[in-house]
Amino acid sequence: MRIQITPLFSGSTGNCILVQAGGTNVLVDAGITAKALTGALAQTGLRMDDIAAVLITHEHADHIKGLPVLVKKYSTPVYATEGTWRIMHGKFREIPKFRPVFVPDGAFYIGDLAVDSFPLSHDAAQPVGYAFFHMGEKASIATDTGYVSKGMIRALEGSATILLESNHDPVMLQTGPYPGILKRRVASRKGHLSNEDCARVVAHLAQCGTKQVILGHLSMKNNTPELAYESTFRALQEINIDPENGLSLSVAPPALFTD
Numbered sequence: 381m382r383i384q385i386t387p388l389f390s391g392s393t394g395n396c397i398l399v400q401a402g403g404t405n406v407l408v409d410a411g412i413t414a415k416a417l418t419g420a421l422a423q424t425g426l427r428m429d430d431i432a433a434v435l436i437t438h439e440h441a442d443h444i445k446g447l448p449v450l451v452k453k454y455s456t457p458v459y460a461t462e463g464t465w466r467i468m469h470g471k472f473r474e475i476p477k478f479r480p481v482f483v484p485d486g487a488f489y490i491g492d493l494a495v496d497s498f499p500l501s502h503d504a505a506q507p508v509g510y511a512f513f514h515m516g517e518k519a520s521i522a523t524d525t526g527y528v529s530k531g532m533i534r535a536l537e538g539s540a541t542i543l544l545e546s547n548h549d550p551v552m553l554q555t556g557p558y559p560g561i562l563k564r565r566v567a568s569r570k571g572h573l574s575n576e577d578c579a580r581v582v583a584h585l586a587q588c589g590t591k592q593v594i595l596g597h598l599s600m601k602n603n604t605p606e607l608a609y610e611s612t613f614r615a616l617q618e619i620n621i622d623p624e625n626g627l628s629l630s631v632a633p634p635a636l637f638t639d
């Protein structure tokens with residue numbers, strides 16, 4: 381693959397995804413402590429100085445937890461939508477040192493990567509997913525969305541690699557420990573994507589040429605890596621795509637490196 385997607389952290393405890401193409405490295409989200417983030421980066425042989433930009437999807441803590449310290453210690457530009465900036469600044473006064481703002485659906489360049497963003501359906505100010513382009517190849521990241529709209533499908537189609545949310549098993553969610561209000565929030569159209577909904581989208585994208593699928597942002601309480609994997613595995617088998625031959629299917633762990 382020309383664009384490498386490496387989920388350093390994925391899930392409700394924190395999200396940070398490394399995207400690399402040509403000589404350019406960017407991070408999507410900084411949802412764990414700056415210390416844990418730079419530690420994981422070091423395991424891949426990189427330092428913060430090697431990161432061209434941090435792209436934020438939305439302002440929830442599991443996506444921006446490390447950002448106040450990062451912006452204080454490093455001059456790495458941070459990109460977010462206007463709505464996300466507004467809420468982030470309200471939460472952490474130190475955040476907007478740099479303020480590259482972009483509008484969803486408007487592409488921009490960071491080094492060797494063209495970056496496009498698209499709106500998601502989530503209970504945040506202005507949440508987005510990202511699509512990356514490099515030398516004719518496309519890769520996308522979409523987590524934290526209650527459902528996948530036709531517009532999102534169009535934004536994801538043609539991706540060689542995709543990291544898509546496979547958040548919960550609906551039965552585990554309904555019978556699990558969350559209070560009713562939180563169960564309804566997670567299952568709503570502005571919540572998180574279920575294994576089944578994720579599987580359906582992956583099956584469609586695989587028919588449009590996607591070759592590498594990473595399932596991410598799994599719930600610790602309402603899912604297991606096995607259930608998430610099985611769900612998409614079955615959906616691919618049903619359309620005669622062998623997930624063990626010709627397509628790479630994997631589940632992002634909560635943390636790629638454990639010390």
Ligand SMILES: [Zn+2]
Binds near residue numbers: 438502504524
């Ligand atoms: Zn969120």
Ligand SMILES: [Zn+2]
Binds near residue numbers: 392442
């Ligand atoms: Zn999240």
